[in-house]
Amino acid sequence: MRNIFYLFVLIVFLWACKKMDSTYKQFVVxxxxxxxxxxxxxxxxxxxNRAKISWLRGSDPNLAAARIYWNNFTDSADVPIPPKGDTITYMINNLPEKSYSFVIKTFDGKGHTSVPVELFGASYGDVYQSSLLSRPVDESILYTDSVSLKWGGADISNGAYATEVKYTSLSGNERVLRFPASAATSGITDMKPGTTCQYRTLFLPDSLSIDTFYTSYATSKPFLFSPTNWQIIAFSSQHPGDENLVTNVIDGKPGTRWHAWVGNSSYPHFFVVDMGVQHMITSFTLYRKTDDDRACDTFQLLTSIDNISWTDAGVFNFNRTINDGQSYDIPAHPKARYFKFIGLTGPQSYIVLGDISAYGF
Structure with missing residues (x-):
């Protein structure tokens, strides 16, 4: 009797399993x-306004195509996968500027598909372009045979990575040099005298960007002429002692002084500078000796090509109570190798002066 019971239980169990099989059979591939x-x-x-999608082909020999989706699967592109090659690439053009989620699925010739792969990226355009700031030139110095550009801060956090400088070379050809954004100064050794240069900053929105963005070209301001090779070839007087030498007025340091001879000189006081080469002069900057108010009240500037014939550049007022350099434009932009400073009036019979600088091309 017990055996009959066990047989009955086994039959019920097998029937139940068969019913379960029929329930899930439709879901089994x-x-x-x-x-x-x-x-x-x-x-x-x-x-x-575009993005390039790339990935490694992998080892599956049956791959025939891929499909890239974006904009929540409302846009897509089919990409054929060649039988050979390590990398698959596809360019999506005409992409409005924004962030995107891309989904990639691959297919074989029988319609089998892969697990979808999602990745994130962006397209850049006018909004990003409008945010770019050109790296400024804080100071440009013209030496006898070279130009030195001292750069201001670069907007590295926004993608600035280089600056391009366009100029005319000694041979008369246009040249473009590229300098890294990390460079504090840059030099040009073959710039044609009497010319200027233009510069712009280059940006990459991210390290993988395929397109470079540029700021508009800016034109450099007049160069500061380096006084390294200047010589004073004539002067009215200087007080005894190295601290009073007339050459101190062209050492680039307002903290040193030219001091005319006390008790043995009177206005007008003058000195003549030979710059060594001919320049086009656009302005001068005059400094008193730091914290010393014994400078002149008025002065005159003259320029010359040959140190024989002189052109009057003007008579100017000077505020001898401030340390800051005071700039004086020379609208005629004369070409000159020599210039002459003449102190016309001041509070004492002698003059004390800090420094003089010249600018131009």
Missing amino acids: PDGIVYTGKANMPVVHAGR
Whole structure:
């Protein structure tokens, strides 16, 4: 009797299992689900209103195509996958400027698909362009045979990575030099005398960007002439002692002084500078000796090509109570190798002066 009971239980169990099988049979795929190799290590390369998607092909030999989706699957592009090659790339053009989520699926010839792969990127355009700030030139110094550009801060956090300088070379050809944004100063050794240069800053929105963005070209301001090779070839007087030498007025240091001879000189006081080469002069800057108010009240500037014929550049007022340099434009922009400073009036019979600078091309 007990054996009959066990037989009955076994029959019920087998019947129940068969019923379960029929319930899930519709969800079972014969031989299992086949997935193709997914996009391996995909990357988005941002660009100007475009983006390049790339990934490693992988080892699946049956891959035939891929499909890239964006804008929540409302836009897509089909990408053929060649039988050979390590990397698959596709350029999506006409992308409005914004951030994107891209999804990649691969397919084989039988319609099998891969697990989707999602990656994030962006397209850049006019909004990003409008945010770019050109790196400024804080000071440009013209030496006898070279130009030195001292740069201000670069907007590295926004993607600035280099600055381009366009100028006319000694041979008369246009040249463009590129300097890294990390450089504090840059030099040009073959710039044609009497010319200026233009500069712009280059940006990459991110390290993988395929497009470079540029600021507009800016024209350099007049160069500060380096006094390294200047010589004073004539002067009215100087008080005894090295601290009073007339050459101190062209050493680039307002803290040193030219002191005319006390008790043995009177206005007008003068000195003549030979700059060594001919320049086009646009302005002068005059400094009193730091914290010393015994400078002149008025002065005159003259320029010359040959140290024989002189051109009057004007008579000017000077505020001898401030340390800051005071700039004086020379509208005629004379070409000159020599210039002459003449102190006309002041509070004492002698003069004390700090420094003089000249600017131009």
